[in-house]
């Protein structure tokens with residue numbers, strides 16, 4: 001067992017894990033943050049996407065021990081403490097960007113990262129980035145629409 | 161104010177968006193982990209099977225021998241030509257496909273269980289497997305199961321007298337032989353279950369990622385010989401199913417057996433490899449069609465020879481007949497045909513079993529008939545839309561070739577509208593110009609009908625031992641005026657809570673926020689059939705409407721008593737019971753009914769609860785799909801430039817959710833048309849065991865999907881709704897491949913297989929020069 005210290009959604013954590021435990025399993029099993037989902041455990045589907053020190057990572061391909069000292073953000077950190085959805089989450093609901101919801105946390109974290117980039121988002125960049133993740137239910141169109149609307153509302157959408 | 165017909169956002173979404181959904185892998189945390197030892201070979205005799213030499217404390221090894229007394233899975237079909245092959249929960253003698261569960265390891269953690277799996281001793285005397293139709297049907301082929309001669313598990317045939325003469329007398333005979341690849345529904349969440357023993361009651365609770373919780377309970381209880389009432393099955397949040405999660409998989413009875421015997425909590429969460437090789441496959445079919453047309457292009461006779469590779473076992477409860485016999489019954493879709501002859505066979509092979517997948521057989525038969533229509537158009541010198549127009553049913557109710565009643569529909573209108581939107585002359589112009597530059601554009605149409613919302617009679621006609629169909633809904637108003645509706649359906653992402661609450665709210669004069677839909681728990685809901693076959697909203701929604709109407713009657717009687725008027729004078733709207741100038745809040749009525757029953761009980765009794773049942777005969781949705789693609793001749797790559805759906809699903813309860821179902825279905829259909837295929841090596845080893853090999857598309861491959869709705873209100877259902885869950889995936893393979901064939905017409909080739917992958921397209925046109 002190895003001790004790992006890191007923060008998740010602003011809260012300091014210290015857990016003892018086997019070195020082979022993935023970040024996804026560490027978050028789910030040790031931190032109780034089951035919003036991060038596993039769709040393939042081999043780095044293709046992106047359902048497990050979380051932000052680690054500001055960058056999207058596939059939590060099934062990162063070991064928990066690699067999170068030592070890191071700042072992690074997961075889907076549980078998006079809404080306000082009283083549960084109010086943020087702009088992006090709200091756009092997913094308004095645009096019907098989810099059906100079964102299993103891929104949704106990964107898309108939300110990927111899009112959160114995209115919307116925080118200072119160069120902003122245009123259509124080509126939107127598709128390029130969101131093509132990292134798989135959804136089996138929606139056919140993607142409404143996921144793209146949700147992130148587009150959120151970008152517009154946040155003032156980071158670039159035409160053309 | 162009507163709630164039905166509005167784009168109401170889904171009440172399901174907020175918890176899912178906060179990461180507060182509760183799926184099986186979330187419930188599994190802390191349980192003892194179960195992993196399955198799976199067969200590495202397709203066929204053979206188990207010679208030795210032993211646990212790891214050293215089993216750490218808290219670990220268990222379970223084999224078929226331990227399960228003595230547990231029955232075999234044996235889906236029944238009352239047909240003389242059905243071979244009821246038994247599937248042992250864990251085999252003791254033979255294995256039948258790569259991935260078949262042979263034994264289970266239980267350990268405190270999944271990682272430890274996986275370590276132990278590698279140390280299990282398994283010796284199998286390997287036999288040559290039977291892989292693919294040719295091998296299975298070859299004379300003298302080894303038998304997958306001795307009770308199924310010729311490796312045919314099920315067979316059906318219709319051959320009217322004089323058929324051969326009718327066909328050969330036709331002015332034009334058009335043939336089409338094609339194959340659809342083997343595919344996986346591939347829900348993003350795989351299968352999994354958590355079984356827990358309750359010491360206080362002696363009951364077991366199984367939480368499973370399942371589409372049919374009630375049926376799963378019945379099936380497991382029968383296998384284990386346990387009282388059904390001692391088992392509670394819960395389908396919590398389910399991360400997609402698309403048909404794959406209908407089946408009673410062997411892993412579930414093992415979990416329940418473990419929980420009973422060892423009085424603990426046991427969890428199995430499959431990984432993606434297991435899902436791809438050992439859950440269920442679909443679509444693997446080969447059809448040969450021969451169609452006779454008169455000189456004007458009217459279909460006179462259709463002959464179909466259908467083969468479906470059903471894998472090694474028949475799945476419970478739908479049986480291995482679901483694909484071949486549905487194809488038998490539903491060719492030629494929306495087209496008139498005076499003479500129809502068909503033979504359909506379900507063929508056993510040493511591969512993963514076949515189960516329903518969104519669309520069930522209709523993607524394949526639509527591919528067949530729609531490719532055939534294009535070939536007929538070419539042979540007859542007609543435009544593709546014209547040959548369809550001449551053959552579509554145009555007066556209703558009509559009777560299909562196999563006697564099904566086709567209710568009021570808009571086959572020709574949907575086609576006409578699609579053709580109008582597409583502006584085909586302008587496209588042909590663009591196509592010509594592109595060809596001159598060596599770019600190959602094509603346009604493809606696909607017209608189909610989709611049998612939806614069919615109840616017990618339709619399933620009874622299939623002679624399954626288990627006959628699904630009806631739905632029952634229990635509805636109750638609480639003293640606060642809020643309503644609980646307990647449904648037998650069990651959604652897996654379709655937004656059914658929202659749409660059903662819209663239906664109920666309208667009937668009771670409430671708003672959907674006051675309605676709670678309770679589902680997916682056999683302890684709390686009436687027996688029902690879950691979600692499959694585009695039925696939940698039609699049948700479950702119909703039952704909700706019946707139940708809500710009864711409750712509304714009761715409320716009107718109660719209000720009439722208090723307002724001293726006739727019940728017929730009372731209307732329920734905006735949370736008020738209104739009779740002329742008088743009114744009272746529905747919530748007050750509800751409170752009085754429960755807590756001041758002396759005022760109301762002689763009018764309405766003691767509870768504000770009713771039951772609704774619904775069992776419709778079924779209806780048909782219909783649609784025209786159209787695709788415009790560009791094929792890169794050098795690489796065989798296909799880009800979908802435009803995708804159009806003109807869809808008629810009757811009354812639309814929530815247009816936003818309806819469009820989402822169509823878009824998701826089309827995306828899966830495009831995936832089926834272009835990308836996804838389960839591939840086996842000749843020795844039966846699956847070669848597509850990861851998502852890097854089985855390649856579902858991303859948003860880079862799926863275009864915007866334009867949807868236009870027609871609304872032929874169904875007379876066959878009480879809500880007027882027809883189902884639409886599957887239509888998207890039914891229409892897409894035909895539309896896309898027709899477009900590819902159109903694009904490649906200068907090469908004189910014709911695509912007769914899907915998925916139409918780049919290597920397949922390259923193989924077709926290699927060495928061929930395009931005609932100008």
Ligand code: FES
Pocket residue numbers: 037038039040041042043044045046047048049058059060061
């Ligand atoms: S679970 Fe990590 S990429 Fe699929």
Ligand code: FES
Pocket residue numbers: 097098099100101102103104134135136137138348399400653
């Ligand atoms: S919503 Fe089901 S996988 Fe995306």
